[in-house]
Amino acid sequence: MRRLYIDFDGVVMDTIPALYSMLEKEGVDLNDEDQKRKAFASYDFGLIIKDKNILNDSVNCINKLLESKRFEISFLSHVNSLEEAVVKIRYLRRHFKDDITIIIVPKWVSKTKMVHSEGAILVDDFSGNLREWKEAGGIAVRFSKDLEAKGYKVLNRLDALLDMFDENGDEIC
Numbered sequence: 001m002r003r004l005y006i007d008f009d010g011v012v013m014d015t016i017p018a019l020y021s022m023l024e025k026e027g028v029d030l031n032d033e034d035q036k037r038k039a040f041a042s043y044d045f046g047l048i049i050k051d052k053n054i055l056n057d058s059v060n061c062i063n064k065l066l067e068s069k070r071f072e073i074s075f076l077s078h079v080n081s082l083e084e085a086v087v088k089i090r091y092l093r094r095h096f097k098d099d100i101t102i103i104i105v106p107k108w109v110s111k112t113k114m115v116h117s118e119g120a121i122l123v124d125d126f127s128g129n130l131r132e133w134k135e136a137g138g139i140a141v142r143f144s145k146d147l148e149a150k151g152y153k154v155l156n157r158l159d160a161l162l163d164m165f166d167e168n169g170d171e172i173c
């Protein structure tokens, strides 16, 4: 089985549009990472981490991936606060039992510093994370609603991984 890490925001859950409209409402300068981080840290993620915001059937898709037994799956999610971490963990544990590991990463730490990325797949919507992952020897797959590849393998539904990787978790060329 190949190790597969799945990002949360913008992959499992469609949180990004709501987060950016919140920043706009609060008058946050989008170029100021520190301001953005502070706004996210004080935001109640419980308002948007809800079943109605599941992105492109992700929960069912992940169940299909589990059933395929091709991947050893973990969630790998950046967080801005411990409260955000708790909301995400509770949500994921409502849908998935102990067959998926949940790894919470402080926003200012690279995902590659938390897990052994070499030979493992990361599905993420953020190119910055994918670039670091690839540089660290991992297999980077971009999640994009509009299938905007930006130089990576791309998908807009998680079950498309079953068309990209075979029964052994090896890449299908």
Ligand SMILES: [Mg+2]
Residues within 6 Å of the ligand: 007, 008, 009, 010, 011, 124, 125, 126
């Ligand atoms: Mg993301």
